[in-house]
Amino acid sequence: MNVSTEYSKFNVTLLATAIASSFLFPISAMANDDSASDDVETISIFGQAYRNTATKTSLEPEETPQGITVLDGEVLEQRSVKSLNEALRYVPGVTTEQKGGAVTMYDTFNIRGFDVNQSYYDGLVLQYLNGWNLQPQIDPIAIQQIEVFKGPTSVLYGSMPPGGMVNMIAKTPQKEKSTDVKVATGTGNLVEASIDTTGQFGDSDFSYRFIALARQKDGQVDYTEEERYVIAPSVDWQVSDRTLINFNMYYQNDPSMGMNSAMPASGMIYDNPNGSTDPSTFVGDKNWSTFEREFFMAGYKINHEFNNNWSFLQNFRYMNASLYQENTYHVEAGFNPSTGELTRYAYSTDESSTGYTIDNQLSGRVMAGNVEHNLLFGIDYQKLDGDSIYTDFGEVKGFNIFSPNNDMIDRNSLSGTAYLDKVKVEQLGFYAQDQIRIDRLILIAGGRYDSFKGSNDYNGSLTETNTDNFSYRVGALYELESGFSPFISYATSFEPVAGSEGKSYDPELAEQLEIGVKYSSTDYTKTASASVFNIVKSNMLMADPDDFQKQVQLGEVKSQGLELQGQWLITDSWDMSVNYTYIDMEITKDDDLEGKTPIYVPTHAASLWSNYYIYDGILTGTRISGGLRYVGEMEMDAANTDKVPDYTLADVSIGYELDGISESLTGATAQLSATNLFNTEYYSCYDSANCWYGAEQTVELSINYNF
Template sequence: MSKLTSRQSGVFRPRRQWTVGFKLSALALVLAGAPAFGADQTGGDGNTTSVMVVTGKPDGTSIPVAKSATGATKTDTPLLEIPQSVSVVNKEQMTAQNAQTVAQALRYTAGVRSEIRGDSTAGAPYLFSRGFYLEQFLDGSRMPSDTSFGYAIANFDPYGLERIEILHGPASVLYGQVNPGGVANLVSKRPTATPVHEVFTTIGSHNRYQAGFDLGGKLTDDGRLLYRLTGTGLDSDTQVKDPRQKRLYIAPAVTWRPNDDTSLTILAKYQRDPDVGYYNFVPAAGSLFNAADGKISPHTNMGAPGFDNHSRTQYSVGYEFEHRLNNVFTLRQNTHYSYVKDDLDNVFSNGFAAGSDDTVNRYAFFNDEHAKVFTIDNQVLADFDTGPVSHTLLTGVDFQRILYRETVGLGAAPTLNVFSPDYGDIAAPATSSDDFIRQKQLGAYSQDRMSFGNWRYLLGGREDWADADDVNPVAASSTPQSSRAFTWRTGLVYLFDNGIAPYASFAKSFTPQVGELYGGGMAKPTTANQYEVGVKYQPAGSESFTTASLFDLTEENVLTADAEHTGFSTQAGKVRSKGLELEEHARLTDNLQLIASYTYLHAVTVDSNDSATTLDGDSTPLAGKRIWGMPRNTVSTWLDYSFHNGILQGFGTSAGVRYLSASYDTSNTIRVPSVTLFDAGVHYDTGQHWLLSLNAMNLFDRHYVASCYSANTCTYGDGAEVLATARYRW
C-alpha cells in the first residue's frame, strides 16, 4: 500500500520521488559468439516461449519476433488474441542493443518512459507507462517497488532474463493492487533441454569491466532433471566524477520432471551492489539554461564524495509447480520470496542559494531500509468446450505479505560552488523517522478465455482484501488501513484470416492509499478505468508483429488537500491519460530487421486541490497541469542489416534513433526541450563460436536534461558510452 498521500503531490521528497532517474548507456561495443546456441524454444515448464523462430538467418544475431506472452493472462497466450496492448523485449534484443539495465532494455518500447531520470536511474530505477508508475514483477510475482517503499526497489541484472513483458494499462484482475500504468513482468532464464554454454567479457567507457556466464542443459540423460546457472560481475565508474557501480549477480535454477504430467522449477537470484551508482539533482538554472558562469558540467558531483554511499543487496527464491490431473484440469502453485536491503547516505543539492549564481544549497540525508515480500499463487486451469465455444478457465487464490522498515535522517550540509567544488566534511544527521510497515493482501480471481470460430473473448474478475499498518515510534504515530475492492476486465478480438485482429477492451484497477479524511475516516483506494481499442497484425508464417492502440485511462479517488479542513485530505483528485501507441517488430528482408515505436500521450491532472511551485517561486494550482516528465510524442526506430554470404558474410551493422518531445515540471512553467539521440553498431559473426559487435548509444554525445520535477530537481541524461563485449558460445 502506498505511503504517498498523493501521486501527483507537489512536495519534493528525496526518497519517494518518481523523479529519480536512470543512467543511459550511450555507446556499447558487443562482442558475442558465433552461432547462437539455438535459443531453446522450450521453457522449463515444457511450454513454448514467447518468440517466433527466425528461420534462414545463419548467424547468432537474429532477434526472434514475439508471438505469445504469459504475463498478460497468466497462461501462454498468443499476442494476437490478447485484447490489450502487450510489448515483449526478448534476450536477443537486449543482447543486440547491449542493454545494461531493464530501463535501457525498454527504450524502444511504445508507451514506456523508462529513463526519466537520466544518469540517476541506477540509484532508484523507476519506470513509467501511460503516465503512471510501472510496477515490476518477477516471474509473475510482486517485487519490492516504489509504490510502497523508498529505495528498497529490486533491480536485477537483465542478463539473467529471458524476456520482459509489458502489459499496458490496468492489471489488477490478475495481480491485485497495482498502479494503472501496467505491469512489467520480468521472466527469468529457465533450465532447458537444449545445451546452453556462453561466457562473455566487457570493457568500455567509464573504465567499465564486466564478465559473465550462462550455462544450462540436462543433468540426467533422460532429461528429467535440467539446470541453468547464470552469473555476472561488474566494476565501473560513472558519468559523474567519484561515484562507482559494482555488482555481483548469480542465478541458479533447476527443473525436475518426474513424469510427463508434473513439473517443478526452482528459481533463485542473488545480487550484491556495493556501489549502486550516482543519484542526485541539478537546478534548472545551470542545466536547462545558463547560470552566470554558464552551465553545470554533466560530470560534476553534486553530492559529497566523503559522505555519499549507496549499497544494495537483493535476493529472491521461489518455485513453480504444475501437475496435470487429466485432459481438463491442471493444478499450479507459484511461490516467491524477495528481499531487498538498501542503504543510502547522500548529500542532495537543493537549488541555488539566495542571491548566488554559482553556489547551491544542500542537505545531508540517509535512508536505511529493507523489504521482504512473500507471495503464493494457487491456480486451477481448466481447458474444456461448451458446444462450439472453447474455454481456458483460470481460477486462483493468491496471498502476499510485505514487511518493510525504513529509517531516515535529514540534516544540514554546507553549500557547494558547482563551478569550483570543495566538498568539505559533513556530519551524519540524526534519525528523524523510523517506519515499520506491514502489508498483506488476499485475492480471489477467475478469468475465462473463450474461442468461438474467429472470435476471442476475455472476461475476468477479482475480489481483494488488503490490510496495512504503519508504525513510526520516532513520530509516535500508528496508521492502520483496510481496503476491499472488486476489479474486472473484458475484451473482444476478431481474427481475420489475413492476420489482422481488431480488438476492444475495458479494464479496472485499484491501488490502496494511506490518508486520514476529515471526520476520522480513512482513505479509500484509488480506482482506474481504461477503455482501449486497437488492431494487431501478424500474417500467418510471417516474422513480424504490429500493434496499434488507442486508450483512455482515468484514475479517481486520488488524495489531495482538503481545502476546507487544513491538515486533512480529500479524495477529489483525478488524473487522466489518453493516447496512441504504435509498435512494430519485423524482419523486412532476409538481411534487414526493424524495431520501431511511436507514442502520443496526453496525461494531465484533471482535479486537485494541491499546488506546485513555479520557476519564480510562486504557487500555481496543480489541476489542469500535464504530468511532469511525460513527453507528448516519443518516436524510436532501430534497424539491423546483416550479410549472409559473399566477402562480408557474418558482418552486420545497426542504427537507431530515439526522439522525445518536450516535457514539463509539475508546475508546467519549466519546459524541458525535446531531444534526439542516435545509436549505432556493428557486429561480426565468425561462424565458429565468436560473435563480435560494436554498439553506440547517444553516438554524438548529446548533453541534455532528461526531466525536471521542479526548479531544483532536474537530472542530466547520459552522454556517449562505448562498451566492448566478447561472447564465446559452444
C-alpha cells in the same frame, strides 16, 4: 557504516503449507477425463511453467484485446542493456529513466503517463518498501524476455497502476547443453564478466541453469562507481511426464550504485552567466556518498498437468533485502542562481525488508459445442515486513555548483536525529477469467476480489489502511481472414495506498477503454498494432509540488492517446521496428492543479530500430543494427511553469561471428555497441530545483563464446 544482511532461515512450516495448498482445489472433475495422454509438448526456452503476462495462461498474447509489447533476449543482448530502464527505451507508451542517466539504482518509468513503482519477475511482484528506496532490481543477465502489458491488469495481479505493467521472464533450465561465457570492456573503465550455462544432469530427470555476473565501472558523475555481483542458479525436476518442479534462487550484491542526487536547472537547462554544470557534475560529497544494496530471493514452481485440458501452477518466492545510503538533498529555496551557492542537507537511510508471495493458478479448456472456454481460477497472497531508519544530519553550507568542492563534509563531525518507519503490507486476492473462442471471435471476461492491509508506524505515529476492492476486465477480438484483428476492451485497476507520518489516503482507482487493431501477415513478415486509449484515474497520489518529501492526492487525472507499433521483415537480411506514441494527459479535478499536465509525460514519442545481416562474402556473420529514439518536451514541474526540451538520440550495435576469421573461433562472437552515439545532452526534471542529465555516450566491446 557497513551494512550486512542476515538472511533468515527458510520457514519449513510455511513451505509445507504452500505445497499443501495446491491440493485444496477440487480435482475430481478433471481426473476422469479419458483423453489424457502421455505425449507432452516440449516448450523450448520458457519451459512448461511459463504463463504469458496478459492472461496468466499459455495462450498467445496476440489473442488478448489489449496492447502488449514483447522484447526477447536477443534484442536485450543486441542493445547491451544493463537495466530494465535501458531495456524499455524503445517500447511505445513508456517514458523511461525519469531521473536521468546517472541514477541507475532505480527503474524509474511510466506507462501511458502513470508511474510504475513495482515490476514483476517471472509473474510475481518485486516487493517494494513503501515510501522508501528498497526494491530488487533484476539484472538483464537473468532475463529471457520482457513483456510490457498496456492498460489496467488488476484483474489478474491486484494492486497495479492503470498504465500497465512489466513482467521480466526468467531464464530457465534447458535439456540441451549450452554455455555462454562473456567478457566486456568499455567507457567508464567498464570491466564485466559473466557465465550462463545450462543442460541436463546426465540421463536424470534434472536439468540445471547457472548464471553469474560481475561488473564494475565508473559512474557518469564524478567520484561515483557502479559495482554488481549476481548469482542465479535454478533446477528443473521432471517428476513425471505431467509434473515439473522448478527450484530457483537469485542473489545480487550491489556494493556501489552510483549516486542519487539532482541539480538545479540553472546552469544546466537555463544559461547562467556565473557558470554551468555538465553531466559529470557531482553536487554531493565524496565523504558522504554511499549506496549499497543486497537482496536474496528463493522460490519454486510446481506445474502439474492433470490431463490434456487441465493444469495447475503454483509459483512461490521468498525475499530478504537490505539497503544503506548516505546522501545529500536540497530544496528550491536553498539555491542562489546569482552566486551558484547551494545549501545541502545530509541524511542517511538504513532499510531492510522480508517478504513472500505465492500465486496458485488452475487453468483448463472446456468445449461446449463449437465454443471453446479457456478457464482460469486463482488465489494469490503476499506479505511484506520492513523498516527504514532515516537520519537527518542537518544543513551543509558553502557549496557552489559552478565550482564544486566535493571534499567538504567531515563525517565525524556530523550529528543526526533518527526516525524509524515500520512498514507492513498484506494482500490476498481471488480471481477468475474465461477466454472464449467462437470460430474467429475471441471474448475475455474476468473478475478479481482483493483484500489489502497496510500500515506505517513512523516514529510512533501509526497509520493503517484496510481496503477491499473488486476489479474486472471485458474485451473482444475478431480475427479477420485478411490478418487484421480489431479489438475493444474495458478494464479497471486499483492501487491501495499505505499512509505515512500519520496521514492516510484513499485507494487510487482507474478505468480504461481501449479500441484497436492488430495485424499479422500470413507469412509473419509483417506485424503491427494500433490502439487508442482513454484512462481516467481518481485519487491519484503525487509528490507535493510545495514539498517533494510529501505527497498530495488529486481528484481525477485523464490520459488519452494513440499507440502505433510495427515490425517488418523487409528481406531475409533486413528487418525494421517502428513505433509512435501520442499522449494527452491532464489533471481534470483538483483545487490547485486542474488543467495541468503531470511531469514526465511527453505528448509525442517515437523510435525506430533496424537490423541488417550479412550472409555472403568477406563480412559473412556480420550484423549491423541501429536505432533512433525521440522523446518530446515534458513539463518541468507540477505547476507547468516551463518545459523540459525534447531530444533525439541515436544508438548503434555491430556484431560479428568470429569463425569467419578462423574455424577455431567457432562459437565466438564480438559486439561493439554505442548508446547516445553523438553524445547529445538531454534532461529530465521534477521541478526547476531538481533536474538530471540524461545518459552520456557509452561504448562497449564484448566477446561471447558459446559451447
